[in-house]
Amino acid sequence: MLLTLDDSRHTDFSGVLATKSLIRPPARDPRLRLVPGNVVLFWQDEHLPHAIEVVDGAIRAVRLWSDGTRQIVTFFWPGSVIAPSALQRYTAETLTRCTLRPREDIAAPEPSGTDQALQASLRLLAATGKKSATCRMAWFLLQIREHLPRDPVLPNAFRVVIPRNDIADYLGMTLETACRTLATFRAQGLIDLPTRKTICYLNIPRLIRIASLPSEGAGV
Known part of the structure; x- marks a missing residue:
């Protein structure tokens, strides 16, 4: 098992x-x-x-x-x-x-x-190699957006079917870093997290810009 x-x-x-x-x-x-x-x-x-x-x-x-x-x-x-x-x-x-x-x-x-x-x-390596946690998370959120199911209750929200520890594992970062990065995106108005298992995309153009940043200009 x-x-x-x-x-x-x-x-x-x-x-x-x-x-x-x-x-x-x-x-x-x-x-x-x-x-x-x-x-x-x-x-x-x-x-x-x-x-x-x-x-x-x-x-x-x-x-x-x-x-x-x-x-x-x-x-x-x-x-x-x-x-x-x-x-x-x-x-x-x-x-x-x-x-x-x-x-x-x-x-x-x-x-x-x-x-x-x-x-x-x-x-994955080509998209995220040598980039900061911020860039990697932005890239990941953009990648999964088209696949996430709509939440049946919350308007404009998607259900996040991937646990946060899986997200961290996939992107090569700690769980703490993954959670902190999502919280930063929320504070900056890029996304909203109505519940732990839902997400709203508020500023896709800026997420795209962050995902495209070189590592030295991305921050954490």
Whole structure:
């Protein structure tokens, strides 16, 4: 049983995506599977024979190291397709309840899945390498904006489905720094945080400018 930083009751559903054991929601496509949050879809170094399409929900890809530490490689959102691999280089965990579709029609040979994880890491490095926490956080908020679901109650608010410790892990900063940076953005009128799990984007042009700043001019 995998213990995450934010949830000690993590469930292992690896290997059952293609079976009938998961809840099947009423839909035209009988291949759809409804998977609860905090579920392991597959483990690092496990064989994934076919692709998985994310229809709804959010998934994190986590690299586990031999010393017990971990690093979030990327996130998968609706429309993403997790590539198959003879030997996956990360563990896939559902962040929210997800609707998934097994894609047996996509069965690429190794190193498809490995390449996908590597490309995600390179994109993150290219966007945030040597930049301040302020720049990295602004970039991240802009990246996830189009994927976040609307809050059903609060107007103009989005639901933040990624825990703050995951955000810090992904951006290579401490949890304290991540929280402080979000608080600074709020004080500057760039965003609002009506609740711990919601966000309103108030000044996107300025977030774009901050995300584009060179490291020496960004501040912390």
